[in-house]
Amino acid sequence: MHDEIKEILIPEEDIQVKTKELASEITEKFDGKFPLAIGVLKGAMPFMSDLLKRVDTHIEMDFMDVSSYEGGMRSTGEVKIIKDLNTKVKGRDLLIIEDIIDSGLTLSYLVDLFKYRGANSITIVTLLDKPSGRQSDVKADLVGFEVPDAFVVGYGLDYQEKYRNLPYIGVLKPEIYS
Ligand code: XMP
Ligand code: MG
Numbered sequence: 001m002h003d004e005i006k007e008i009l010i011p012e013e014d015i016q017v018k019t020k021e022l023a024s025e026i027t028e029k030f031d032g033k034f035p036l037a038i039g040v041l042k043g044a045m046p047f048m049s050d051l052l053k054r055v056d057t058h059i060e061m062d063f064m065d066v067s068s069y070e071g072g073m074r075s076t077g078e079v080k081i082i083k084d085l086n087t088k089v090k091g092r093d094l095l096i097i098e099d100i101i102d103s104g105l106t107l108s109y110l111v112d113l114f115k116y117r118g119a120n121s122i123t124i125v126t127l128l129d130k131p132s133g134r135q136s137d138v139k140a141d142l143v144g145f146e147v148p149d150a151f152v153v154g155y156g157l158d159y160q161e162k163y164r165n166l167p168y169i170g171v172l173k174p175e176i177y178s
Helices: 012-030 045-052 105-116
Strands: 005-010 036-041 060-067 080-083 093-101 121-129 142-146 169-172
Touching: 012 045, 012 093, 012 121, 012 142, 036 045, 036 105, 045 093, 060 105, 093 105, 105 121
Parallel strands: 036 060, 036 093, 093 121, 121 142
Antiparallel strands: 005 169, 060 080
16 A cells, blocks of 8 residues: 555654644643544544544544545535534534545535534634635634645545545555555
């Protein structure tokens, strides 16, 4: 599996250090508030797990699965709910946890949806931000790392459902997807 990776962009240790920093900020921001943390499946799963186990205040967890990619590499702009929340968001302070913000279309859809459902506040934390891909004006409150305009995999991120279990963020060799 590792020999299909051209370059490691963010090593495992850097991710762990950053995750601790983000967790402290989240603890500070939500201390005593019992927010609802919403992981966006499947990509956010490893990040959500590493992040939330370091948050030192009460949080509720739920998951949402949305898709706009159909297994490819470019956003279609159309967001489909595959799995909705089990929890009511009305009046709640939300913490949306994402793997990457690329076009921003997924997140702007979710933000609109949760506002419509009556969330009290919405905070966005993303492990990765790829500003070059942006097609909406959505912004994360907390960002782990900025990444260049390359398709990245690992630590939750996939190409055709592979590589999510890599412990680092890397770039695939071009021959893998051409
Ligand atoms: P948007 O474009 O809506 O993207 O901000 C959100 C979702 O698209 C996936 N995505 C990627 N997945 N490498 C991946 O493996 C990438 O470079 C990449 N860019 C976007 C991802 O699931 C993200 O949540
Ligand atoms: Mg995702």
